[in-house]
Amino acid sequence: MRIQLGSRFDLFLTQPTPMIALLNVHYSRSSDMEYPDHIVTTPAVPLTAYRDGFGNWCTRLVAPAGIFTIGTQTIIHDSGVPDVAAPLDGQIPVELLPEEAIPFLLGSRYCDTDILSDEAWRLFQNTAPGGARVQAICDFVHTHIRFDYLQARATRSASEAYREGVGVCRDYTHLAIAFCRCMNIPARYCTGYLGDFGMPPPYAPGDFAAYMEVYLDGAWWVFDPRNNMARIGRVLIARGRDAADVPMLHSFGQNRLDGFEVITEEAA
Template sequence: MKLRVGYELQYEFPQPTPLIAMLNIHYSRVADLAAPDHIVIIPSVPISCYRDGFGNWCSRIVAPAGHMSLSTDAIVTDSGLPDEIALDAAQIAVEKLPEEAIVFLLASRFCDSDRMLDLAWTLFGHTAPGWARVQAICDYVHQRIAFGYEHARVTRTASEAYQEGRGVCRDYAHLAVAFCRALNIPARYCTGYLGDVGTPPPFPPGDFAAWFEAYLGGRWHTFDARNNTPRIGRVLLARGRDAADVAIATTFGPNTLTSFRVWTDEIAEGPA
């Protein structure tokens, strides 16, 4: 199937302000793009790009004083299949993990797994290691946190999400990742597009989504504690230790986000 994905972000800046955007589709999905998802900036300003330590594509600009918009509109081909379930995916002993997975065992800014060791083992130590344990974590987090955009707070850590019992998709992902790491399962935070394909209406407003990947059975697998069911049409933007690594826009000065739109829509394909 084909998906139309995109965003429009509008800002007001009181002065010229450096900005780093992480808004391009991840290199692992570039082959699925019908055309490059270039960032359109109005008014036009110079842009330079680089890859960060996790392989994410980052764009640097200096936003001019006044109004500025960032947008894109792209078409992505997707398999149309839901997230894979691999019930036999086993947990890998720490000493046998590949070096690149080790960083995703460590506590990070929002995934403070070091504060949750005893709790994690109390809650999940009785579960079977591997897929069943990660799914048990997702089931618990899905029930523990009450979703609501009014509960969003950009400074909330995993342990605070556990204590407060409320949040948005990033909080579900942070808490699940922290539990996984406390149980010696590498886990990394993901952000991207996720539409409503295959789900019943009414549909919520468009937004970027957060989920996570756990390293089991020698590879990374997708999990989603917020929705807690296999979904269709995920389009990855970036991966990192937590949301601090994959912010869609990091600004180095005062600003106001005046408008925010995200879309992920299935394109109806007619008969051949």
Template sequence: MRILVGCEMAYEFHQVTPVIAMLNVHASRVSDLERPDYLITTPAVPIEGYRDTFGNWCNRFVAPAGRMTLKTETVVRDSGQWDPAEPDAQQIPIELLPADTLQFLLGSRYCETDRLSETAWSLFGGAPLGWARVKAVCDFVHERIQFGYEHSRPTRTAAEAFDERRGVCRDYAHLALAFCRCLNIPARYCTGYISDIGLPPPYAPGDFAAWIEVFLGGKWHTFDPRNNDPRIGRILMAFGRDAADVPLTLTFGQNTLLSFQVTTEQLV
């Protein structure tokens, strides 16, 4: 299966502004790209690429004052299979976890494990270990939070999402992450493309999405508390501890987002 993915974002910068953009497909999918998904800016400016501490590809540049457009586009070769499920995947004791997973047990900017630990154990302490416990977390979060773009707030934390019971996909992800970490399951925040391929219409306008990956049975597994069902064509862009680690754009100055378009489309 071939999937066209890309985005186009237009900004108005009030002054010359340094920017970091994380808009490229993750390195784990680079071999699936039919062409590089270079970041194209209009007007053109020098761009420096680098990898952050999680291995995500980042682009840094200085935007001139005025209007600027950022664009990426590529075709991804995909298996066309639904997100895999492994119900027998087991939870690994902390003392046996690989060292590089331990940071994903800790509290972070948006995931206050200290505030949610007692709640997590009271809700899920009786659930079977492993896959079933994570599924119980995602089922609860999916039902707990009411989705709506009008509910979006960039400062909302996992504990606030639990109390307010509303939000967008990042809020679902943050609450599920916090609960999993409270339950001693390494969990990381993911951002990227999710398609509607294989689903009945109508389809929502294109957008980037957030989901989680949890470490069970010696590898990372995908869970999606927002949609809470498998998808075809889930394409990772970046992962980190929470949304603070993987902003689409990080701008060091005032600006206005003028337009935002995301494409995820199956090609013949």
């Protein structure tokens, strides 16, 4: 299937402001795109790019004062097959994990494992290790948190999401990641596109999606505690320890978001 992808941010800035944008499709899907998803700004400004420590493609710029728009678009080819199911077992002892998986066992800005460790073991110590335990965590988080877009909060940690029982997809993901790490299972935060392919209407307005990848049996596997089911047309943008590593726009100064659009739909 061919998927039309795109995003647009309409900003107002009171002064020239440096920014870092993580809006491009992840390099692992670059061969699937019909054309590059170059970042376009209005007014046009110089852009420079680099890869961060997680391999994500980051774009640096200075947005001018006033009205400023930034976005990207492309068409990507997708198999149309739902997420591949993870193995039910496959948990690797900590001492045998590869070094690149270790950072995703540790606490981070939003995944406060030190606060949640005792509760994680109370809830999940009797589940079977591996994929079955991860699924049990996703099942719990999926029902424990009530989705409410109006109660989104950029500062909410995993422990706060657990205590408050409300949030958006990033909160589901942070809590599930924290629980996995508490149970010695490496888990990393992912952000990307996820349309409503294969789902019944009505459809919510487009938005980016947060989910996680968990290291089992020598590979990384997708789990989605917000939707808690295999989905079609998931397109990765960036990975990190949590949302602090992969903001769509990181602004080094104040700005006002006046408009926001995400497009994920099947192309003609």
